[in-house]
Amino acid sequence: MRVLKRLFAVAAVIALLLVGVYFIFHIDNVTVEGTEYYSDSEIKNLVFQKKLSGNEVVLWLYEKTVGLGSLPFIETIEVEYHGPRSVTLHVYDKTISGCIKYLGQYVYFDKDGIVLQTLPKKKKGIPVVTGGNFGNFTVGEAFKTADEGVFESIMNVSQLISHYNISAKQLHIESGALILYSGKLKIYLGKKKRYDDEMNNLARVFETAVKEKLTLEGTIHMENYKAGDSIVVDPPKKTNKNVKKTKKKEEN
Known part of the structure; x- marks a missing residue:
């Protein structure tokens, strides 16, 4: 009997300690930082969906063992502990290189051409790739294309757009050559394997335009661009409507 009483006493003490630890380290304040693709509530629901994960100790164990969960556009999530009851979730997004439109859906892919997710809406700042034949695809796998050379060129330009933070709304494929649409610019990049020099110089032009407030x-x-060449912007040709408007102004 004495042994049983001691065992019950030890068990009771352990239970009280566990309850104490749970309430002492229960997380009350959560801050989410870093993500551009998900809301705070979506990140919190992901991280705290596991049993007892609202406790700092348990959350730390999950983080170090099985992970905190995953979402298509998330690379990783790191937890910063500020003492009892308060944490910050640092979210690192995957780099989305572009998307294609397929059957009314936008199919997003990363820098390696891996399909991340399909969504009905287009995300802001992500260029749409048009004119290509991407065939069938599977989420989590790379696109399968008839022309691997063109696909590699698209990946190269997409990565450089992200690297230089260039505003791009569309990347069009025309007879194997690439055309980039950025703002009110139509940029003929041509048919090449890599576009490092072109995009580097374009980024400088855009940076200068922003500083000098130029449109x-x-x-x-x-x-036929080569490293060191100047970039020339050919102004848009006047349409018949513009010519008529100009003549009317001159007559008045």
Whole structure:
């Protein structure tokens, strides 16, 4: 009997300690930082969906063993502990290189051409790739294309767009050559394997335009561009409507 009483006493003490630890380290304040693709509530629901994960000790164990869960556009989540009851979730997004439109859905892919997710809406700042034949695809796998060379070129330009933070709304494939649409600019990049020099110089032009508050409009031809060449913006041609408006102003 004495042994049983001691065992019950030890068990009771352990239970009280566990309850104490749970309430002492229960997380009350959560801050989410870093993500551009998910809301705070979506991140919190992901991280705290596991049993007892609202406790700092348990959350730390999950983080170090099985992980905190995953979402298509999330690379990783790190937890910063500020003492009892308060944590910050640092979210690191995957780099989305672009998307294609397929059957009314937008199919997003990363820098390696891996399909991340399909969504009915287009995310802001992600260029749409048009004119290509991507065939069938599976989420979590790379696109299968008939022309691997063109696909590699798209991946190269997409990575550089992200690297230089270039505003791009569309990347069009025309007879194997690439055309980039950025703001009011139509940029003929040509047919090449890599576009490092072109995108590097374009980034400088855009940076200068922002500093000097200039609006770039027209066409840029970079089909035969070589490192060190100047970039020339050809202004848009006047349409018949514009000519008529100009004549009316002159007559008045």
